[in-house]
Amino acid sequence: MTERTTGPTTPHDPAVVVVAGALYDRGRLLAARRSAPVELAGRWELPGGKLEPGESPEEALVRELREELGVEVEPGERIPGEWPLKPGYVLRVWTARLLSGEPRPLEDHDALRWLTRSELDSVDWLDQDRPAVAEAARRLPAAPGTGAHG
Numbered sequence: 001m002t003e004r005t006t007g008p009t010t011p012h013d014p015a016v017v018v019v020a021g022a023l024y025d026r027g028r029l030l031a032a033r034r035s036a037p038v039e040l041a042g043r044w045e046l047p048g049g050k051l052e053p054g055e056s057p058e059e060a061l062v063r064e065l066r067e068e069l070g071v072e073v074e075p076g077e078r079i080p081g082e083w084p085l086k087p088g089y090v091l092r093v094w095t096a097r098l099l100s101g102e103p104r105p106l107e108d109h110d111a112l113r114w115l116t117r118s119e120l121d122s123v124d125w126l127d128q129d130r131p132a133v134a135e136a137a138r139r140l141p142a143a144p145g146t147g148a149h150g
């Protein structure tokens, strides 16, 4: 897909909102490795994309995860907070539950991994995503059958 090279042009322009999903399945969180643009390629993120005009964040999330991963998801709660990305862009994160399909890196990504809480540090997250991932991890349901709590 095309990459916008500029964000808002004046300080009064609202930031572009990037909606990303903390997609949970069986006690694991989905991490996606970016394949583009070059400055982000190879680093890991929460899949998602830009909110389009007239769309709710939940609609954007469902659309982006369908396009990028080929799955249907049900958005849950917003994870409180807003994280700055490049100038003029902010990241907001919603939890999401997999309804159908097995995620595949169809667009923007070249690898996916399901991570348990103890595996979260095993991938090289984008720096700007780390606080969001930490918040997402706090909400990670315990893996079934582990007896783990908290």
Ligand SMILES: Nc1nc2c([nH]c(=O)n2[C@H]2C[C@H](O)[C@@H](COP(=O)(O)OP(=O)(O)OP(=O)(O)O)O2)c(=O)[nH]1
Pocket: 001, 002, 003, 004, 018, 019, 020, 040, 045, 046, 047, 048, 049, 050, 051, 085, 086, 089, 091, 108, 126, 128, 129
């Ligand atoms: N989706 C997503 N993008 C992120 C994260 N962290 C981060 O810096 N970004 C950046 C990468 C991109 O510059 C921008 C989001 O653009 P995108 O390329 O994923 O969104 P999109 O599908 O709507 O874009 P486009 O290709 O249609 O232009 O935010 C993240 O966790 N998730």
